[in-house]
Amino acid sequence: MLDERDRKILDLLQIDAGISVSDLAGRVALSVSACSRRIQRLEDDGYIARRIAVLDRGRMGVPTTVYALVKTAHHSDEWIEIFRKAVSDIPEIVEAHRLTGNYDYILKVVLPRVEHYDVVYKAIVRKVELFDVSASISMEVLKSGTGVPVRYAQ
Incomplete structure (x- = not known):
């Protein structure tokens, strides 16, 4: 089950998948390690299908x-x-x-x-x-x- 922090992480990663974990952690009020674990869980659970570069x-x-x-x-x-x-x-x-x-x-x-x-x-x-x-x-x-x-x- 996702909470609001998970949703915020997903939203921010959609805007810029290249954001550093430390910047992302600061924006969702988590420690870097807790944010990193959440990102890994979101990937493992299939919410994040892949990370891509959007070309101009x-x-x-x-x-x-x-x-x-x-x-x-x-x-x-x-x-x-x-x-x-x-x-x-x-x-x-x-x-x-x-x-x-x-x-x-x-x-x-x-x-x-x-x-x-x-x-x-x-x-x-x-x-x-x-x-x-x-x-x-x-x-x-x-x-x-x-x-x-x-x-x-x-």
């Missing part, structure tokens, strides 16, 4: 985001695995979700420029049969992040 997309040369909505006529386990492998093998596809509603999947694609979307599109359709793909270009980021709310954690 502009500096990495991929400032453009395209969302591709995919429809398929196939829903077999075999087709899904082929599709999963196809999208996993394309580094520009940074997220893929199976959906309810009119489309089956949505892909978040990061690109150097809009024109590069055709390269990604062709890479997908070479590997897997699709019924329809509709792409939308993100014009402006209103909110972006990797953090999740911590208040619901048990």
Whole structure:
């Protein structure tokens, strides 16, 4: 069971996983050793899945985001695995979700420029049969992040 200090630790680590344990301990009113033990427990219990570096997309040369909505006529386990492998093998596809509603999947694609979307599109359709793909270009980021709310954690 998490307490408020655990939630605060998780919240602060989401903002900056590189924060020193001593700074983190000071912000949650714990000793360094007690804070370190809590972080280890949160990792062992699976609340912290991994620690990553979030790269600046502009500096990495991929400032453009395209969302591709995919429809398929196939829903077999075999087709899904082929599709999963196809999208996993394309580094520009940074997220893929199976959906309810009119489309089956949505892909978040990061690109150097809009024109590069055709390269990604062709890479997908070479590997897997699709019924329809509709792409939308993100014009402006209103909110972006990797953090999740911590208040619901048990």
